[in-house]
Amino acid sequence: MKFKTIIEPFRIKTVERIRLTTEEERREYLHAASYNPFLLKSDQVIIDLLTDSGTSAMSAEQWAGIMRGDESYAGAASWQRMEAAVRDLTGYPYVLPTHQGRAAEHLLYTRIGGKGKIFISNTHFDTTRANIEFSGATAIDCPIPEGRQPDLFHPFKGNLDTQQLLENIEKYGAGNIAAVILTVTNNSGGGQPVSMANAREVSDICKKHGILFILDACRIAENAWFVRHREPGYEEKTYRQIAQEMFALADGCVFSAKKDALVNIGGFLALRDLDLALQCRTVLIVTEGFSTYGGLSGRDMEAIAIGLEEVFDPDYLHYRIKSTAYLADKLHELGVPIMRPAGGHAVYVDAKAFYPHIPPEEYPGQALVCGLYLKGGIRCCEIGSVMFGKYDETGRLIPAAMELVRLAIPRRVYTQSHIDYVVETFSGLLENRQDVAGFRITSEPPFLRHFTARFEPLIPVFETI
């Protein structure tokens, strides 16, 4: 018998209480948080879809590993296990542990970056771009054009545009390109996958021009699922083999363990080149910690080693990708405008299409984020003009290209009924969406305003949703 129901391939052994607040309570909390969900307290939230980073539920095996953690300063057994797990997966001989992904980025990109250097990526993740620009270098995004069209179907919307890559090599000179970074899956583009063919093409171009090729690999297991199911020739390979094949194409990787290593903190940099690794190791010891723990405790490293195994379990990966698609499909059926097909870790809702009567200056994404919280206690993140909007000289808003709301799904945390509840909340919001009004910003910091900005609803309409 072929089952349609996707069951969670785990039993629940420890539970964490969710406090079921009422709409009245949430109205007060939202007001107190100045209509910015980043300012809510987590116990005021019923379903937290703010991020999939560091929010995974660890397995019984990982918790057992936590107890086994060897906290020796140098050469801990837990480090040896993590190093072996990373070497075996990536094939890179030199592994540098870091407290999270951005620390690995900082080690490498400040080493190879600097003024006049160029980095090219399918899309640089925020912290990647920040580390590159901090070094004085320039980060250029070259996603394929299909990746920028929310409604268009393409099996590998995360691919890098190799034509643009070649043009940039021509324009800036291979010697000035510090690295090409392939982000798998492409986080900023909605967790969209990258094909093996694309990775191979990028690899060939980099080899030919002598350019360093780095994978930003924190969701490479999720990416492997898409390769196996969408790219001809990979049906018979295991997810792990697919990931290994992709690692083999590159010269190294940065990795945030808070994603596919199924832990709450951690990361690493892994490299093929000894000389580069030694240069980064010097900075590691100055800024993170000795080279056999680099800012992590022994128990963290133990949990990472186990998580890197567990994430390739075919039942887990199938459940993971299918349950993200489940949310996307249900929302699509309801008539909620979303980016399709769904990526691996998140569903993006097109708030501009959801609230067509709210202009970008009144932040339709923020209206949706607040509506989801008020109606259902669901917390998620605006990725639109609140996050990326800028002002011109006259103080007028230059809106972002898209007004999206991201529903990021923590790994192994929520069950199907939680997701059904999210869908039901959307159906409630659809009912009187024409009555919903937008927001005005009352105070904001000069940088990264979405974290701490304060808002005011253009009432009285908001009160009625």
Ligand SMILES: *Cc1c(COP(=O)(O)O)cnc(C)c1O
């Ligand atoms: C999360 C993330 C990072 C940064 O990792 P942190 O652990 O948050 O520092 C880098 N790249 C991508 C693609 C990510 O998703």
